[in-house]
Structure formats: structure tokens, C-alpha cells
Amino acid sequence: MEMKSNAAKGKKLHSKNAAMIASYxxxxxxxxxxxxxxxxxxxxxxxxxxxxxxxSDVIVTxxxxxxAVFIYALGNLDISIGKQIGLYAAVMVTVGNLTGSLIPGILxxxxxxMVIAVINGASGPLLNIIPIIPSVVVMQVLSGIITVIFATLxxxxxxxxxxxxxxxxxxxxxxVVLVIEVAVAVFLxxxxxxxxxxxxxxxxxxxxxxxxxxxxxVRVLCYIIAGICFVxxxxxxxxxxxxxxxxxxxxxxxxxxxxxILGGMPISGGMRSxxxxxxVGAFTFSLLDVGLPMVGLPTRMTFIVxxxxxxxxxxxxxxxxxxxxxxx
Amino acid sequence: xxxxxxxxxxxxxxVLVSSVAATALMGCGGSxxxxxxxxAEETTKGGKIxxxxxxxxxxxxxxxxxxxxxxxxxxxxxxxxIYGDAANDPAGNLNAVKNAMTSDVVGLITMQDGGITDIMAxxxxxxxxxxxxxxxxxxxxxxASAAAAENDHFLGTxxxxxxxxxxxxxxxxxxxxDAGYKKIAVCMSPAFAYPQYAIADQTIRAEIEAxxxxxxxxxxxxxDEATVLMFKPLDDTxxxxxxxxxxxxxxxxxxxxMFVYPTLTNAIGNGTANPDTKLLTLGLEGAxxxxxxxxxxxxxxxxxxxxxxxxxxxxxxxxAIQGKQYSDxxxxxxxxxxxxxxxxxxxxxxxxxxxxxxxxxxxxxxxxIEVGKEYLTRYNPDATYADLKxxxxxxxxxxxxxxx
Numbered sequence: 001m002e003m004k005s006n007a008a009k010g011k012k013l014h015s016k017n018a019a020m021i022a023s024y025x026x027x028x029x030x031x032x033x034x035x036x037x038x039x040x041x042x043x044x045x046x047x048x049x050x051x052x053x054x055x056s057d058v059i060v061t062x063x064x065x066x067x068a069v070f071i072y073a074l075g076n077l078d079i080s081i082g083k084q085i086g087l088y089a090a091v092m093v094t095v096g097n098l099t100g101s102l103i104p105g106i107l108x109x110x111x112x113x114m115v116i117a118v119i120n121g122a123s124g125p126l127l128n129i130i131p132i133i134p135s136v137v138v139m140q141v142l143s144g145i146i147t148v149i150f151a152t153l154x155x156x157x158x159x160x161x162x163x164x165x166x167x168x169x170x171x172x173x174x175x176v177v178l179v180i181e182v183a184v185a186v187f188l189x190x191x192x193x194x195x196x197x198x199x200x201x202x203x204x205x206x207x208x209x210x211x212x213x214x215x216x217x218v219r220v221l222c223y224i225i226a227g228i229c230f231v232x233x234x235x236x237x238x239x240x241x242x243x244x245x246x247x248x249x250x251x252x253x254x255x256x257x258x259x260x261i262l263g264g265m266p267i268s269g270g271m272r273s274x275x276x277x278x279x280v281g282a283f284t285f286s287l288l289d290v291g292l293p294m295v296g297l298p299t300r301m302t303f304i305v306x307x308x309x310x311x312x313x314x315x316x317x318x319x320x321x322x323x324x325x326x327x328x
Numbered sequence: 329x330x331x332x333x334x335x336x337x338x339x340x341x342x343v344l345v346s347s348v349a350a351t352a353l354m355g356c357g358g359s360x361x362x363x364x365x366x367x368a369e370e371t372t373k374g375g376k377i378x379x380x381x382x383x384x385x386x387x388x389x390x391x392x393x394x395x396x397x398x399x400x401x402x403x404x405x406x407x408x409x410i411y412g413d414a415a416n417d418p419a420g421n422l423n424a425v426k427n428a429m430t431s432d433v434v435g436l437i438t439m440q441d442g443g444i445t446d447i448m449a450x451x452x453x454x455x456x457x458x459x460x461x462x463x464x465x466x467x468x469x470x471x472a473s474a475a476a477a478e479n480d481h482f483l484g485t486x487x488x489x490x491x492x493x494x495x496x497x498x499x500x501x502x503x504x505x506d507a508g509y510k511k512i513a514v515c516m517s518p519a520f521a522y523p524q525y526a527i528a529d530q531t532i533r534a535e536i537e538a539x540x541x542x543x544x545x546x547x548x549x550x551x552d553e554a555t556v557l558m559f560k561p562l563d564d565t566x567x568x569x570x571x572x573x574x575x576x577x578x579x580x581x582x583x584x585x586m587f588v589y590p591t592l593t594n595a596i597g598n599g600t601a602n603p604d605t606k607l608l609t610l611g612l613e614g615a616x617x618x619x620x621x622x623x624x625x626x627x628x629x630x631x632x633x634x635x636x637x638x639x640x641x642x643x644x645x646x647x648a649i650q651g652k653q654y655s656d657x658x659x660x661x662x663x664x665x666x667x668x669x670x671x672x673x674x675x676x677x678x679x680x681x682x683x684x685x686x687x688x689x690x691x692x693x694x695x696x697i698e699v700g701k702e703y704l705t706r707y708n709p710d711a712t713y714a715d716l717k718x719x720x721x722x723x724x725x726x727x728x729x730x731x732x
Contacts, residue, residue: 042432053426053429056423057423150520151520154519154523156415156416156442157416157418157472159418159472240419240446242446245415246521247414247420250417289427290427293427293430298408299424299428300384300409
């Protein structure tokens, strides 16, 4: 009887940690593989240049994904993130060129992110519609606004004219900002009511509501936290080349989804959601981006390898029926 | 059953992980570090050239790979195709280059100009040249990448046809007048992405207005300005407009076989468009039915930038890497590309049978190794940039090169 109980406990523990093991395992596998193989090709994944490339590749996805954890934990999916980044980058460059400073543009973007967060977060429960629908509408509206901006300007890309943006290329700054954002997010997610209630809502909306959790308030706050993370990500996206284009941010929401799943985030949200999934997943994704060409894999093949890695992680982490469904 | 499922999953996972490792390791085939080849006469430098493509399939893509195979083998380089951002986003292009960068990369041939300045700032030793792009952000006043024009490692570009929209407009206006069309419409890619097409549209209208002053039967250009296609095919509702039902021709200032042809074909098929409406446009798709249609069906005239113009960046980059740049090359510039003008079934047949443009058969190239060597300073120390420019503007790149 005791043996049976121990076995059940072990099974439960294994099941609970399978996602984490799979995601960390993927990252460790990539690190070990590239550490061993790249020197055979006369390269090193640990060279300062490649580490800087890795950091610049990972920073935007990681910053966005950390914010997106708050949305995914609710069991929601926001597909307007890419267009939000595009709009914020365009606003920062335009306002920056008009005022000679990035600050007004950043403040304006934070204000915009709050408005978008309220629309995305509140309209689902208030109008009793699936939460993804407002994000589809927001995506289309933002897409239209971006097109109008660039059509009016008569160009596909705009560049900062007088502002020095070289600081945003610094890997050290990227790392510092990422660490600060992760620390704040971990605190909010794990040690405050917002994070706990977000996970409760993701796990069981009815139960959370009956326990006194305000669905609308928690959702809006989660979207606001995520929105601020997206603005921070947009600063680095724009600062990478000091520019914004009509396609900036296109497909980023998919990158986030892939990073979170690679990081072991349950795609239906809930109590197993964790911030580390965003960081682990983003680094795994970027390590593949940077490492695979270094081992001589043609660029076109890297997409296939990334897809296979993604599939492996999904196979390992999709243990329960619930985690097989996309968030509403 | 549950246990069986778990076992299956684990086996599948193990197999997939193994395949990842195997696929990744398959790439390990020896050092790619830049090497110097000691010929009997002198030392030549090697290394890897990146080709930043703006597509990942189609006849141009296939041709470019075959052409790069031929020339890099001859010159002692390796090459790798990387994919720039689909919409030419500066950050996307920079990322593509950064991720593919290895210590042996010595040159970049790019078909997109987004982020060129940042790429060159990141890799100051890299030689960069363009093809199939007018590099508007480099060569336009106040362009986002204008700094690249002053960089001595930027070696110029060849545009996909005329750089100046006025020349494009004149070319189409003449084609319309010569063909005897009396009622036409113009569709174009958005001006914020392709400003030269807005100029071309205005030029077509101005040229036809001038023609009408003396013509017995005037030509009508419907609508005040071109219908803008926002990176997607012409909408079916276009042919619901009364003015669009009896057109003689549509000028597509875009990749018309992709963006106009399908809608026009449908409209003709369902009776909403004049069955004799023809299409005059740019670019070439490789599908058999589209090729068969050119000159005999809906597509009457096609102006195709010659893919063989990739010879230009290959020459410029090789001269630079070998430290033997033309003595008369002082500053980079954008060159007009030569159109392969396919205005009849006979010319289309010539292109199909005698050119490498659709087959990627390098035995049919008009710029073979033997021809090209004349412009490479490693083979011909007396070669000049003026000679190369003259060659790039010659009929070696027009449809005439493929006449038998």
C-alpha cells in the first residue's frame, strides 16, 4: 500500500515537473550541443561577438514573453502584440524626431499601452466574448493605423535623425533591463495578489470568481503589466536600428507563443504558469537561431530544426487533455 | 492504453531529439575559415559570401543559387543564402545577417536595403553590394541608409529595371501607344513602398495626354490615379466599376502575374471583364500556365529585370576582397537594370529555350565564366569600372542575348 502511494507520489512529481524538465532540458541540450560542435567549425558560441548577437536576438522576444506570461496565465491569447510593438516603435521614432528626445514618445506609448490593455482585458468578460476576439480587433485597428502612418509619411521605414540610439545596442544594458524586468515580474507574479489571482482565473474561472476574484480588474491589471513590458520591448526593437517600419513587429505574437511553449508554459494558463518559461523559451529559441548557422546548417534548414525542437517539447509537455487546447 | 500512449510519446520524443542532433551535426564538414589559395602566379583570398535573398522560391531564386554555385566555385568562395525580412524591415535584415555571421564571411550580396547602414556599422570589414534593388534608402536624399553611400565598403547596386519612374512610365506609355490600346487602367504597388511607381503612373498619364493631342483616336486612362494594391492581389470588385468592364489593357506597375493576372482571369471567366483585356506588367513567375500565357493570352507584355545582373555584385565584391578594385571606381552608385522585354510569344519561347532564367541551366547563361572573366581584375588587370558599367547596360542582359 505504501509502495503504491510512493509510486503515485513519484508519478505525480514527475508529471508536475515534466514540462520544466523538458524546457530546461531543451536549453541545456542546445548549450551543450553548440559548446561542443561550434569549435569544430572554427567558431565559438561563447565568443563576445556571438554572445552579443545572442543577446540582441533574444532581448525583444524575452521582454515581450515575460509580459505575455501574465496574459497566458489567465488562459488568454493576445495576437495584437506584434502590431503593438510596431505602433510603439513608429510612435517613438516619429515623436523622437519631432521633439529631439525619446522620453515623450515612450510616455505616449505607455499611455497607449494602457488604453489597449483596458480594451483587450476588459471587453472579453464585460461583453461576454472570447478574449481573443478583442485582440483580433485591436490587431486590425493597429494594422490600419500603422499603414496610415507610413502611407502619410510616404515611406516604408523611418529612422531617428538626431537622437543617438547606440546605447540600446549594448548587450550589458539589454541584460540589465531583462534582469530588472524579470525580477519585477517574478515579484508581481509570485508574491502579489495579482499574479496569484491571474493563475487562479486561468486554472478555474468560476472557482476564482466565487472566491471573490474580480475577473475584470485582474484581467485589466495583467494586460497593463504586459503592456508596459511590450513598451520596454519596443524600445529595444526600435533602438536596435534606430528605426521602425510598416512591418516592425509582424509575427512577434507567434515568436512569443513558441518561446513560452518551448519554456514549458502550459498553453492553457493556470497554476503551473511561471515567468521562467519566458526566459528559458526565449533563450532556447535564440540559441537555435544563432547556433545552428555556426554548425554549418543552411539557414533554410534552421526553420525545420526549430520546428522539430518545438514539436519535441510540445510532445513532452502536453500531458493532460487541458493543456492540449489553445487559450481562449 | 495510457501507458502505451506515454511510451509512444517518449519514443517519438527520443527519435525527434536524435534527428535534431543528427541534422545539426550533418552540417559539420570541415573548417570554413577563410583561406588563401596559392596559385602558381599569386595568392587569392577566399571566404564566405552571404546572399540576402528577398524570396525563397521561384525562378529568380533557383537561378541565383545556380549562378552563385558557378561563380563561387570558379572564384574559390563558399556562399550561403539568408533570408531578409519579407517586408525589408531594417531590424529583420540586420538580424538575418547577424545570425548567419561566421568568422569566414567576407561579403554580402543583398537584394534589400533595410538596415544596410546598421549591418555595415556592425561589420565594418564586410564588403556589400546589391542587386535587384534600387537601394532607395541609400541613394535618396535623407534616406534611412544614406550613410552607406559614403562607405567605401559599399560597392553599389543594380536596380530591377529603371531607377527613374519617369523612364518606366515612358516605357509603358510607348507600349500602349504602339499596341493601339484605347482604354486602359493602371494598378500599382503602394507608393510608400515603391515611390517610383507613383511617378511612373503620372508619367503614363502625361505621355498619353501628349499623344492624344495629335492622335486621331485618343487613349483613355480611367480613374484619376492608379488603383493601389496593398501587397495583395487586385480585388474582384475592381471589375464591378462600369469603367473597368471594357478595358483594352491594364498596366500593372507591380508583379502583375501575381497581383493582377488571377483577378483578371477570373473576371474574364465570369464575364465581368472584357474578354480581350490584356495585361502589361513587370516581373516573371515561373508557373507553366503563366509562362504559356505570355504573348498569346492575357499577359501581352512583360518587362523582367534580368536575373543575370547578379554578376555585378559578384564582380565588385571579388575585386574588393582581392584588393584589386577598379582604378576608376571612386564611389558607389545605383545602375539602371536592363529589362528582358517579352513582347511576343516568340521572345517568350527564346527565353524558355535559350536562357537560364526559367531553367537555371548555366550552360545557357549570357554571362558565362569566360565572358565574365574579362571584367574581373584578378584575371584582367586592365579591366575598368567604365567597361563593367557599359557591359551591365548592354544587350548581354536584354532579351536579345537569348536570340538564336
